[in-house]
Amino acid sequence: MRNLLEDTKQKGKKAMKKMTKETRLTKMKTALCLLATASMVGVPVESKADESAEHEPITIIDFNRDYTALMELVHETYPEINLQIEPYKGRNTSAYMKKQLVTGIMPDIYTSTQEWDAELLQENLADLSKYAVTDMYNQVRLNEFDVDGAIYLLPYDYSINGIGYNKTLFEKNNIEVPTSFVQLRDETIPALEEAGIEISDCLMNLPGSSFQYFFGIASTGFVNTLGGRAWQRQFIKGEEQASEALQSSVDYFQQWIDCGMMNMNRGSEENSDLMAHFMEGNTAFWIGAIQRFSQNEDGTGDQYGLLPYLSEDGSQNVYMTQNMRCYGLNKELEEPGNEQKLEDALHVLEVMSTLDGYSAVLGDVLSSMCSIKEFKVSEDSPYAKAVEEINNGHSAPILYTGWEDYLVPFGEAVRSWITGDMTGEEAVAVLDQMQEQEMSKGTTYYGTVTETLDTVQAAQLSGQIFMEAADCDAALISYNIYQPEVLSNLEDGYGANGKILPGEVSEEDITIFLPTGWYDTLQTAVLSGAKIKQMAEEGCDLRDNGYPYPYVFLTKDGQPLDDDTDYTVVICGTPKAERDSLGLVDTGIVGLDAAKEYFLRMGEISSAVLDDSLVQNAE
């Protein structure tokens, strides 16, 4: 693996440089395109941007996507626009997106991966159909997001998911890449076993992953027929059950488990760790999202390919497609007094919706499919063949909208099924149970948040919860901040993220901000007071790249720590350089359980429950 420090320092600028070199021509087109857009009927004719004028910042949350290059691109045409990026690397992006929509508390440019309920969209987002930016999108793609003629979200780009495989490994061992499950089971796997090659790495760090794998494989049959799609709609409404309808899918998924393709050999390993294992080069398949098609970033080393989920005879193989990002505008921008902000935000969307903007937003991530009119999949794209297949109907959408409440329980049931702790029938029965529960009483709530708490407050709340649950003397809880030099995927995912938004709090809502996410347990260490204070002062250099994230430092009862005394401290986010030397101990306490218990006990959460006397100044 390449040194992450180097990666971090170089990547941010690299995307810009790459863009400058490769897309100089398209930049001119972008400028022309934007000029043309501005010349359309109804657009107020703008005078040349006043660089000295102070414009209110336009906010956007990055959600694992880098907008630094976009910011630069926007400044080339509109130097007066201030784009302010808010970071998020928490564990429940989609729940955060939904919560923003439910509460109406969101940045100026709203980002989503789902379409959501029409009423929510109408209530909180501006109708973009009257603005020129919608003319930059393919009409048919917009049709899918049309709400009675209004467009609240612009479908931006789509990912293609399937099964990654090590092309070089197959070639080296002269093994044919399978085109059907029968071939995989009867020819490929025996050949791999004979050659001593591991069959597959399955990314199982999130419960949603196993949920998606099941439905991906099921989509090669009934689930992705007209009947299957009708069943999906009826199931969500509570009009159909799962057990009987999915029996053929259960049988088929069982075959994938039996042949070893679907496994939990590497437990719930994080994406980066599991990818590191796959990159070692002795594993044939990768089950999970793949964003790189070579071992090394510069294209050298083992080459990877993307296979669809295979149907038995290969005639109904499918790639799973997912709308990666949709963009909308906070409705508040249309209120009187916000005219300048609205204009700026529309300009940002317009720049994003050009080919140049697309390169800036996607950066190093290989492009798959996009709704911008100008966009075409290039012949040398690693997705070209997959997109051709998708055009031929070999695709199915990833299930999410409407299934939010089933993702975790069924995903966990599928994990148990894969590990042999449950049968397929039992796992699918969970869907029916959840449906019954959903229809009768709905989601379980653990408390109510009565005011918005920011990320620092979220870190403090997490510290209070964890210190109490693990009975520690102190807590060091890191929290995520935006640093232009750090790529979004290298932000702090181990600390507090996002805001705690008002409303009833479900398990999903807690995982939005909680540093331990769904499954992580609390880690403690026994350290001297001096060491703890030193760590609090230096912050958490997660990647050892010189860009540390700050800690919120709490002590039990707010007592100051003695430099020479040892204390038990709960830590969220450990500096990479010290990960091994700190002597971390796994308490076995799942952070989420501790938080649920705390919320239940407190009932109402606001800034009043935050005990500022516990917070210590690092110095």
Next chain:
Amino acid sequence: MEQNTKQKTTQKTTRRTKQKKNVLSGHILFVVLATALVTALAMGINFLGRYTQEQLYKEASTQLTEITEQLFEKLTVQLDIQWSYLEKLEKEREDKSSMTQKELVNFLGRYEKLLQPANREITFLAVDTNGYYYMAQGQQGLWQGAENLDESEQKSFLIADWLTNENEMVFAQRVKKPFTVDQQEVTHFILLRSMDDMAPFFRSSAFNNQNTTYVIDSNGSKMFEDTVLPELNFEGRNLYYAMSQQHYPHMGEFDRVLEKAKVDSFACTDVVVNEKRYYLILKSIEGYEWSMVSLVPETAVAVSTRTMINSLIRLFVVILIILVLLGIASFFFVMRFRKNRELLGLKTQSELQLAQANQKLEKTNSDLEEMNSKLEEAQSTVAEALAAAKSASQAKSDFLANMSHDIRTPMNAIIGMATLIEHEAKSPEKVLEYTAKINQSSKHLLGLINEVLDMSKIESGKLVMNTAEFKLTDLLDQIQMSFRPQMEAKKQTFLVTEENITHKWLWGDNVRVQQILNNLLSNAFKYTPAGGTIRLTVLELPQTSAHYAKMCFRVSDNGIGMSPEYLSRIYDSFSREERTTVNAIQGTGLGMSIVKSLIDLMGGSIDVESEQGKGTTFEVILAFKISEKQDEIENKEEIVPEEDVTLAGLHFLCAEDNALNAEILTELLEIEGASCEICENGQLVFERFEQSKPGEFDMILMDVQMPIMNGYEATKAIRASSHASAKKIPIIAMTANAFSEDVQRSLSAGMNAHVSKPVDMKVLAKTVHSVQNGGGGQSLHKSLQRSNMSHMKERTV
């Protein structure tokens, strides 16, 4: 002394005060008059402006309504063609209840190749109950449009290609005879057309492409746009929003336009965009959930009327300004005159003052001379304005001059010959000669009137195409019959050739087709010297649509030809080439203009090649819907030589309200050896027929416009009566209503044929013969054609 001096001073002061008062009151009067004049002028111009704008709006709306109808007809035909491909696909499929995948895939591939229009991509799919689809390349996955399909027989929508982001239009048709493929029922056949291929169908070439077109869905979302005019590039996906931001002088707001379009499926109004005025047309595409929105600049609609009105307004304004100038000049003149009178009064009081007054008078005289010279200048300005007025109405005058000359020429001949007959009444030979000349001039005059009426109808957009089934070869026979005698008389060779005619029975307005060919042949006849050759070649071109036959009519001659300069304006109204050889030939100059207009109305094309001294070739291409009628069911009409047709022995019941016409008809029928009974209106004809014995009358000749009961009503009453001959007695319309829609109306009322007034006895005899032989509706058309023919012979370019 002192008192005197005082008195004089007082008198002087009083005089001066009086003079000042006079001057002041004069100035006030001037200001009041000038203000009143300017106000009246402004109000007049304002009223005139608004009035003309209103009239222009009405005319433009009418014009746009008609043009839109035509555009939509073209669009509908093109869309229907797509559906017909699918209909044919289903017909082509053998009625098997099941097919293998391979059979279906091969079938789709074969059909695709068979129907592929030149250079165009066309793709057929079959979709089964799972939503999986089959195409020439084999079985595929779940079709991306599958979830849009429902129980509807036909459905149309857009899908997009993920690789290129280009859109395709889907025509989905539910399978009428369900069949299975590998045990899955196939539910739909699909036709995919790329939007690049479909775009021209939505595009309008009217107004020289000066229009912007959008196709929108029911919510106003843009599905397709053809933004020819950059200033009309409305931002945003929702066109309704952009349109609602504009100003609508006549309808007020866009919601009212939408409301009208919802009720009538069509709305046309004016709209102001960025301070420029346009016309907006909003029309639903029938059978689809889409509408078309077109915006046309105001200046591109009703151009000729607009130009004419603008010229008139300019003239009006010039005249008004001159009048105002004259008014001002007159006022000054009056003022000066009054001043002079006062000066003369002063002369009687003092010699010195008299001398001074004389001096002033001289000066005034000089001023008056100057004024006179200015008045002369003003007169000259008026003369110039009049010249401008004359120039502005030159076009109209030209028209009137043409018409005046062309109408007066035959009228002069008719009146002159009639006078000569009075003098030569005792010489039968002379009377016959003069009568023949009167006949000839009358026919020419009738032709002229018909052409002017035709042109007027075309220009006002009221000309309606009457589509009926007709046999092409019959039409050609008619043409031959009309032209051959006169061409043979002029020793010209007339060759009629048919090539590759595979479709003889067609749908179209054969009367108008014949009118086109008559005009072309008539010109060829006139401008080809004796001994020359004239060819009419009819060639069926390769089909571009399964339901339409494309016919090429080529009329060529080796006559005098035309100059390249003239060729460029050959289709202008009243145009004739200025050449000695040409000017001797009679004509209105409307013929080719009518031809071009008729061809445009039929959606066809005309090309001309000509070289002076070598000849001219016209090539007309028209598309006709193919009739399913076959030759074997046709009732062949017996062709009887003209000279063998006679009315002798027939007894007619005639309806004619005009006493003079009734007398002429009676006389003419008697000359032909027939007899008749005249009734003054439809009611009397009906009653007389009711009372008649079966067989008492051989035929009824029915005038149409009559008091109490018109000819149509009378015919309907006769046909509905219980009289034994009610259904079978032939009724021939004999009327001055000579347009093809009148012919159609006669036919609809139950008449058998139509002869237009003034009655040509030869035509009447042939029509009667045709009706007696069961000619029916076809002969009805022919009778009109023959009637047209008689005057078309005299037409010219």
